[in-house]
Amino acid sequence: MKILVVGSVAYDAVETPAGKRDSQLGGSASYFSTAASYFADVGLIGVVGDDFDPADRAMLDDLGIDTSGLIEAEGKTFRWVGTYTDDINTAVTLDTQLNVFAEFEPALSNEHASAPYLFLANIDPNLQLKVLGSMNSRPKMVACDTMNLWIDIARPALVDLVGRVDTLLINEGEAKQLTGLEHLPDAAKAITDMGPSSVVIKRGEYGVALFGPDFSFAAPAYPISRVIDPTGAGDSFAAGFMGYIASVDRFDEEALRTAAVAGSTMASFAVEDFGLDRTRTLTQSDIKTRFDAFVDLTRFNPLS
């Protein structure tokens, strides 16, 4: 197994300008593992309730994802209710029900604990720390994501976690909230001062900014005229980013730059339909064509 991910597996109720879904498979780990499955072998650590539809597990299994670490507990699956009103780039959370996640104690098999790449997808940072602490040895690369809720209610654990990862992926608004700094380069510097050697700041339809140890890079978002459902775009970005790195087994500057475009590629698919509907039906050829469109979109010559 190349990449291990821990995060939420959820039933989401979402409303976007394009429509409404009452209960669709979502969660940070579902989005991540689905999109990352096109790049590398992925194992998923998480918990669902006894209401979890076996067809949803089968969908993940059919993509080759190792779901042996996705345990079923008595109770209800994590539920998130969100909407996108004025700003399609920013989800407004209407309700979060942790349900079975409130009592979840992750247990890793030896194979899970030996994964060389670890992605700590958005979930309680105490749980992210537990999974990191359960690895047999320090993975080659550890990245994590988070959100405003955890900055608000679990800041000390989050700061501890950020100090132990190689890369933090975070939304622009959350980077400002975490650091108290308004300007992106200042916020990025404050984050790398906390520990990570690189930080990726996600800016929705404006793309991403990557700040490395001694370089920075920006990738646009793919221009999509009709975003159907932006839910999961951040996790899908992380999946393309980590998936590419795991597939080339390198995380030097060139690899990180390409990874940011692979991430943008996967995020661009995620928003084209509700939930996982677009991402779960991709082909390698779809991904290559969209990646090449990014190469074209960002191609220019130096001044002569």
Ligand code: AMP
């Ligand atoms: P994003 O990639 O940021 O759009 O992530 C969307 C997913 O995050 C949704 O499918 C939600 O189920 C999940 N989510 C929302 N709030 C939380 C939370 N507090 N912890 C973990 N996952 C969450």
